[in-house]
Each structure stands twice: as C-alpha cells, then as structure tokens.
Amino acid sequence: MADWLKQSPAAAREYVEGRRLDEVECIVPDIAGVARGKAMPASKFARQESFYLPNSIFLQTITGEWADNPQGAFTEPDMVCVPDFSTTSASPWTNDVTLQVIHDVFDQQGEPVPAAPRNVLRRIVGLYEARGWQPIVAPEMEFFLVARNIDPNQPIQPPMGRSGRRAAAKQAYSVSAVDEYGRVIDDIYDFAEAQGFEIDGILQEGGAGQVEINLAHGDPVHLADQIFFFKRMIREAALRHDCFATFMAKPIEGEPGSAMHIHHSVIDRASGANIFSDPQGAETPEFLHFIAGMQTHLPAAVALLAPYVNSYRRYVPDFAAPINLEWGRDNRTTGLRVPISGPEARRIENRLVGMDCNPYLGFAASLACGYLGLTEGKMPRAECLGDAYISEDELPTNLGDALDTMVDSQPMREVLGSGFVDVYDSVKRNEYKEFLQVISPWEREHLLLNV
Structure with missing residues (x-):
C-alpha cells in the first residue's frame, strides 16, 4: 500500500484493498461548489506532494464564463494545491478503481488563497x-x-x-x-x-x-x-x-x-x-x-x-x-x-x-x-x-x-x-x-x- 494511503480514512483503504488503484482525482471546490482539478495515474500521484492550478478557477461563473478580477490584472498565477488525505474517498461509480482527494490551495508564498471556499469556512x-x-x-x-x-x-x-x-x-x-x-x-x-x-x-x-x-x-x-x-x-x-x-x-x-x-x-x-x-x-x-x-x-x-x-x-x-x-x-x-x-x-x-x-x-x-x-x-x-x-x-x-x-x-x-x-x-x-x-x-x- 502506498504511504499516502496509510494517511487516508479506513473506508478508502478498504475500497482498494486487494485491488490495483488506477487513478486519483485531485479536486478543489470552486465558488459554485463544482469540482475543479485533474485526474492522474495513481503511480504519479504517489510521487508528488502537490500540483498547480491557476487562481482563475475562482473567477469562473456557473456558465463557464470568466468574471473580472477585482484584485487587478487577469494574469492567472498558479496556486499550490496540497492534498488533504483525510478527505480521500472512493469514486465507486467509475469503471476502474478510483479515489478522489480534496486539495487545499495556497499562493506561492504559502498563504491560504482567500477566495477558496474551503479556506473561507476554515477562517x-x-x-x-x-x-x-x-x-x-x-x-x-x-x-x-x-x-x-x-x-x-x-x-x-x-x-x-x-x-x-x-x-x-x-x-x-x-x-x-x-x-x-x-x-x-x-x-x-x-x-x-x-x-x-x-x-x-x-x-x-x-x-x-x-x-x-x-x-x-x-x-x-x-x-x-x-x-x-x-x-x-x-x-x-x-x-x-x-x-x-x-x-x-x-x-x-x-x-x-x-x-x-x-x-x-x-x-x-x-x-x-x-x-x-x-x-x-x-x-x-x-x-x-x-x-x-x-x-x-x-x-x-x-x-x-x-x-x-x-x-x-x-x-x-x-x-x-x-x-x-x-x-x-x-x-x-x-x-x-x-x-x-x-x-x-x-x-x-x-x-x-x-x-x-x-x-x-x-x-x-x-x-x-x-x-x-x-x-x-x-x-x-x-x-x-x-x-x-x-x-x-x-x-x-x-x-x-x-x-x-x-x-x-x-x-x-x-x-x-x-x-x-x-x-x-x-x-x-x-x-x-x-x-x-x-x-x-x-x-x-x-x-x-x-x-
């Protein structure tokens, strides 16, 4: 079992026990509560501590359009996405063995991104x-x-x-x-x-x-x-x-x-x-x-x-x-x-x-x-x-x-x-x-x- 899985809830470990984990969905809830992020092979996920997404995901409307950035130019700098392994959960409707993990988002100075809804609740x-x-x-x-x-x-x-x-x-x-x-x-x-x-x-x-x-x-x-x-x-x-x-x-x-x-x-x-x-x-x-x-x-x-x-x-x-x-x-x-x-x-x-x-x-x-x-x-x-x-x-x-x-x-x-x-x-x-x-x-x- 991968080391990161040992930090995950028992239900997630039981779901993959005795089977090959194929994919991990790395997700961030946006302003609407839509899951944004990326899926990657489980072997790749196990080798990296974080990945990046543009902060513009929090300016996307429910129709897929982009709102004006009230903080200035629309340059879309990357945020650092860090997995919260306590959220690891099965995706039991998929054809292969898949887990999903919610990620917290930080700016490149290590500060929580203020527009992220999960960070707002934590605040x-x-x-x-x-x-x-x-x-x-x-x-x-x-x-x-x-x-x-x-x-x-x-x-x-x-x-x-x-x-x-x-x-x-x-x-x-x-x-x-x-x-x-x-x-x-x-x-x-x-x-x-x-x-x-x-x-x-x-x-x-x-x-x-x-x-x-x-x-x-x-x-x-x-x-x-x-x-x-x-x-x-x-x-x-x-x-x-x-x-x-x-x-x-x-x-x-x-x-x-x-x-x-x-x-x-x-x-x-x-x-x-x-x-x-x-x-x-x-x-x-x-x-x-x-x-x-x-x-x-x-x-x-x-x-x-x-x-x-x-x-x-x-x-x-x-x-x-x-x-x-x-x-x-x-x-x-x-x-x-x-x-x-x-x-x-x-x-x-x-x-x-x-x-x-x-x-x-x-x-x-x-x-x-x-x-x-x-x-x-x-x-x-x-x-x-x-x-x-x-x-x-x-x-x-x-x-x-x-x-x-x-x-x-x-x-x-x-x-x-x-x-x-x-x-x-x-x-x-x-x-x-x-x-x-x-x-x-x-x-x-x-x-x-x-x-």
Whole structure:
C-alpha cells in the first residue's frame, strides 16, 4: 500500500484493498461548489506532494464564463494545491478503481488563497476556535429526482417510478413514495457506504420526486466535504437509472423548493459543554446572542445562502420556505427554529439556506452570523409564537439586492475577508448580467402582443 494511503480514512483503504488503484482525482471546490482539478495515474500521484492550478478557477461563473478580477490584472498565477488525505474517498461509480482527494490551495508564498471556499469556512471556524469554541453543524439536504431533461426550453418533469407513473407530489414522509425510485436510493446507500459516509436518514419531502437526506452532526469543514462529495455521488446514482438529480432551489414550477437546513450548536473546547445550555439545563445568554446575530446579519449573508437568480423563486409565501428572521421553539414557519432537544443538544436551525448553495460558503455565512452575535452580545427580538409566514419581508428578494447588502456590510467583510467578498461579488454580478440578457417564455407570452 502506498504511504499516502496509510494517511487516508479506513473506508478508502478498504475500497482498494486487494485491488490495483488506477487513478486519483485531485479536486478543489470552486465558488459554485463544482469540482475543479485533474485526474492522474495513481503511480504519479504517489510521487508528488502537490500540483498547480491557476487562481482563475475562482473567477469562473456557473456558465463557464470568466468574471473580472477585482484584485487587478487577469494574469492567472498558479496556486499550490496540497492534498488533504483525510478527505480521500472512493469514486465507486467509475469503471476502474478510483479515489478522489480534496486539495487545499495556497499562493506561492504559502498563504491560504482567500477566495477558496474551503479556506473561507476554515477562517470562520478559526474565529470560533480563537475564542475557545468549537462550532457544530448538522445539515439536511433536499433535492429532486427528475426525468432526464436534455432540452433546457422544456419544463422539468418528475421521474417515472417503478409503477410506471410519474412521482406524485404532496406525499411528504411517505415510505411508498420513496420506494417508487428505490433503486436510486439503494445506489446512494451503497455509494455512501463505499465512501465511508454516515446517512442519518432518508425521507420523502413534499415535492414530486423530492428527497431529503440528513447527516449526523459534526465538524463544519468535514461535513461540507461530505455534502460536496454527496452532490456528485447522488447525481451519479440518478444517472444509472435514467434520471437526473438536481439541487436547484426551485426546479419545478408549482412545487416546493429545496433547502439545506443547517442546525447549529457551539461547544466549549475546554469543558466539552454546549454553551447554549447552563449547568442546570436552561438556555444561556450565548444562545440568545447567537439568534440575535442571525437576525442582525443574515440579510448580508443571503447572497451566499441563495446564490442564483433561481434561488429567490424558493422565497415565496405558502411553499414551506420561511422568508423571515423570526425565531421560535418548534415552529417551522420561522426562519430560525429551535428544535425540541435535551440541554446537551440545544441548537438553532437556519431554515433560509438553499440546497443550491456551496456547502462551504453556506456553513461559513451562517456560522459567521452566529459568531457576530456571540461577540456583539445583543438580544433577539421576542420569540414568534404564531404563524411567521405572515411576517413582513426582511430579506433581499433578488440576487442584485442581496449582493448589494453583502458588499455594504462591514462586519461580514471582516469575518469572511474582503478579498473573498469582492471575488464572490464579481462572479455573481457576471452571472446576474448574463441572466438579464435572456428573454423568458413568460415575457414572450404576456408582453409580446399586450404592451
């Protein structure tokens, strides 16, 4: 066994045990959460400590175009990519024996590249650690299985189930509905086992072909890595069975959108205790400060939690997407929900996050808001005891406004890093400009002959 494999997780070593490892995929998550990098023969990977990629990968938009570099000339200097062997994972859908390894990126002076999403999340976790805290997250991933769509001009349709009928909507928590596309779910379980990932549960959500996968709580960077891997793995499982998996926030008109709800708690590193609960099990001031930070700063983080024009189609009333900054205990109409739990597991659920976000940036932005609340020491407004869906809008309702709010927020610049904020703004402005140049069917239908 190669020396580097001995530093890898047990699941990766077990996957290649007794077989010849053919290829290693060296990958870096970009701004959108797309895997960039290169594949190489395993024998070559074993002989080199790092490789290089141009820093322009963080200026590439979701359409493949290049945004303006806010830091100056577009010279594309190389970054040094260093493997994080703890992320080594199987690629069980490939024909040969392949492993994938996430790489960290540094400039040529050895400093972390500020625009790299994984570095941004590490920066936020570092702020907590400097205060003696350890942030803990637990994500819930919602996505749709849909029929193959090879013509973007055609609407998305639910997939065909084993019954020969298309998946039905409004079947939340139905076990039979999940069974309709059980072969895809079986492959997801098998792939996850080969990769050493723990699934806390799979259930049917309210949309037609909409599935939710819950992951166990843990370290934010580790779980962001898992979601990054999961998205690729789920797409591969769907393709095996003649359908697509999509993480768009709102893929099907008239159906609910897909969220990535994030549960947050904070541990005192010295004692191991949850700082949201006191020794008697009661809520602490820190618990309320964290909520207040989210209420204060989430508007400036929305551009990271809802990163595309489509994201804001999820933020509509009456589609199970809370579009408010209210908080409440066991109240799913609030944007900030406190689930039922014992004192040791007291946590806050951010229900505003879309599944289309980059998981590193979604975690970073949400944790940044809580961190600012902890350091500012403010108190939240009164708990919402009723239906928060009827609350007034407090959040940006389109990508342009969300970017304006983020760019103008000095606290978010300080915690996320101004260099990152400027790069992210440049990429998203470019995408928004491209979208505004496309004429939609709605415009042709209603404006062509009527205005």
